[in-house]
Every structure is written in structure tokens, then in C-alpha cells.
Amino acid sequence: MVSRGIWPYSWIMFADLLGALAPRDCVGCGLPSRDVLCKDCDEALPWAVWPMARLFEGCDAAWFYGNYDGPVGGMARRAKYRPDPSCARALAGMVSQAVRGRVPAVDAVVPVPQTRISTLQRGFSPVRTVAASVARELGVPLVDSLERTRGVQQAGLDPSARAVNAHGSYESSGPAPRRVLLVDDVVTSGATVSSCAQSLLGAGAENVYVLAVCDALS
Numbered sequence: 424m425v426s427r428g429i430w431p432y433s434w435i436m437f438a439d440l441l442g443a444l445a446p447r448d449c450v451g452c453g454l455p456s457r458d459v460l461c462k463d464c465d466e467a468l469p470w471a472v473w474p475m476a477r478l479f480e481g482c483d484a485a486w487f488y489g490n491y492d493g494p495v496g497g498m499a500r501r502a503k504y505r506p507d508p509s510c511a512r513a514l515a516g517m518v519s520q521a522v523r524g525r526v527p528a529v530d531a532v533v534p535v536p537q538t539r540i541s542t543l544q545r546g547f548s549p550v551r552t553v554a555a556s557v558a559r560e561l562g563v564p565l566v567d568s569l570e571r572t573r574g575v576q577q578a579g580l581d582p583s584a585r586a587v588n589a590h591g592s593y594e595s596s597g598p599a600p601r602r603v604l605l606v607d608d609v610v611t612s613g614a615t616v617s618s619c620a621q622s623l624l625g626a627g628a629e630n631v632y633v634l635a636v637c638d639a640l641s
């Protein structure tokens with residue numbers, strides 16, 4: 424009786440131990456790693472956000488934290504597509520440290536909302552996780568000013584389809600803060616942040632700055 428009761432529990436513990444010790448791929452370089460990032464990729468993480476070379480309609484300026492093909496992009500993809508809330512929280516901590524002293528004073532941080540189906544599938548929003556951490560760092564409120572009213576995920580669409588999909592897909596749910604830091608995970612064509620900025624400006628915002636976790640074109 425005792426052995427039958429203990430064996431399954433021991434096996435579960437053994438399986439957990441194997442899982443903890445088993446190497447898995449680093450999301451940055453693909454090499455085996457016990458952690459999400461291997462030591463080299465962890466040491467290669469950016470220490471600050473950087474201005475984006477491109478400007479987006481309706482936005483005053485934009486910054487990004489990392490490249491889509493590097494460790495930051497790997498973490499963003501893992502947080503979004505696995506989905507992995509702990510990875511999103513780790514990324515949020517990195518971005519919020521990197522933003523210190525790098526962006527203008529703002530009145531609020533606003534996350535780019537994801538589709539409702541994505542919220543149902545993931546159970547959380549990786550972008551909102553990052554935005555909340557950045558808001559805490561900047562000492563300003565996180566404000567969910569925007570609603571995703573239609574459209575599908577931008578990933579997989581070509582630039583012209585992105586523009587059509589994003590246009591008019593975001594609406595302000597009320598008066599917008601005056602100076603906004605708009606946070607998104609991956610900026611590619613900029614169609615999404617431009618559409619969001621237009622809605623915020625239409626709702627009373629005077630300045631919209633963009634913070635992207637990844638610039639897909641850098």
C-alpha cells in the first residue's frame with residue numbers, strides 16, 4: 424500500500440527534476456540552455472532603449488529596446504506565442520530598467536491592445552505586462568485608453584495588408600492623457616502604432632511617443 428502511494432509522487436518529483444535539469448534551447452541563439460537565455464545572450468541584452476530611425480505618422484518619436492532576431496525578440500516571441508507570462512514579466516523588468524532617463528516626461532503609459540481572441544487564448548497580454556512595468560518605473564499611471572474594435576493580428580501580413588488591417592481598428596475609450604507613451608511589443612511597418620496614435624490624438628492627446636520592445640526592421 425505504501426509503495427503504491429509513494430511511487431507516483433516520487434515519479435512526479437523525478438520527472439520535475441528531469442525537466443528542470445534538461446537542457447532546452449536558448450530563445451536568443453538556439454543553443455542548449457537551462458534558462459530562457461544562455462549566458463552569452465543574457466550578457467548581450469541592451470542596457471538602454473534607443474531612438475528608432477523611422478518616424479511614424481501621428482507619433483512624435485519612437486524608441487526600441489532590442490532587435491527582433493536577437494535575444495529580446497526571442498523573449499518577445501516566447502512570451503507571446505508559447506504563451507509564457509513569466510517570460511513576459513522578465514522582459515518587462517528589462518525594458519523598464521532600460522527606459523530610465525531615455526524618454527520624455529509623459530502623463531501615462533498606454534499599451535497597444537491585443538485582439539480579444541488573443542486575450543482569450545493567452546489569458547494575459549504580454550504588451551500590457553511590459554507597459555505596466557514601464558509605468559511603474561516612470562511613476563505614471565497605466566491607462567487602457569485604447570480598444571481593439573476590429574482587425575486580426577498583424578503578424579504574417581504584408582505591409583499594405585498591415586496598413587488596411589490596422590486602419591481604424593483602435594478606438595479611444597475616453598479622453599486620452601495629454602502626453603502618452605504608447606507601448607507595443609514588435610513594431611514592423613508602424614501601421615499599428617500610427618493607427619493607435621491617430622485615435623489618441625483624436626481623443627485629446629497632444630504628444631504620442633512610442634516604445635517598442637522590438638524593432639523588426641533594425
Ligand SMILES: [Zn+2]
Binds near residue numbers: 450452461463
Ligand atoms: Zn543564447
